[in-house]
Amino acid sequence: MPSYPTKQTFVDAEDTTLNAIKGCLYDKTKVFLSKEDGNDFFQATDDGIILSTGLNVIVGGRSSGKTYTLDKICDNFDNVKYLRQFSLLQNDKENFKKLVTTRHSLVTENYLKEFKDVVLDVNEIDLKSNDISLEKYLSSLKKYASESDNLDTFSYITKLNLH
Structure with missing residues (x-):
């Protein structure tokens, strides 16, 4: 394998999808750092977590302890640049x-x-005004219908009388 600068990390993946990269990060044969490439390793927490001077990735599901682990690492060292979640x-x-x-x-x-x-x-819409307008309209409609019926009846009687 060719030697690359230590400030870069290479992932051996066939695809560049998130799932492919995530799969590589779980497989130690696909992503690794070595002392021959200029990386060093040290214990980061009192419970034995070992980190590299190169890239370190913490992968896990929701509520699996990622933030807890980062907080522990931050508490154990003085010169840490740690961007807290959110x-x-x-x-x-x-x-x-x-x-x-x-x-x-x-x-x-x-x-x-x-x-x-x-x-x-x-x-x-003014409901009160609408009700008044509707009542007026219905009254005029009923009046027209009644008068129209009366006119039709009067017309019919007039025609009968003329014959």
Whole structure:
């Protein structure tokens, strides 16, 4: 195998998919660091975790102890550059909560955008005024129907009398 600079890590994978890379990281024959390539190893925690001066990757499922392990490593050394989980997203919980609320509002707004105009129009309806207008219309319709019926009857009687 050719010798590569120690500041790079090479993974022997056929694909560049996340699952392929993850599979390689689990297989020690696919990814490794050696002393011959200029890497050194040291015990990082009191429970025996050994790390390299090269790249170290912690892989695990949710709640499997990754953050706990990183916290232990950070506590054992003075000169550690450790970006805590979610620290790049937000500096404090209140700002993070505002961001999530704002994003939720935007998603809701965009999702319901089609219905917004309809809802605004419906909100403008004066139900009392509509009821009065409807009653007036129905009364005039009934009056017209009654008068029309009377006119038809009168017309019929008039025609009979003329013959």
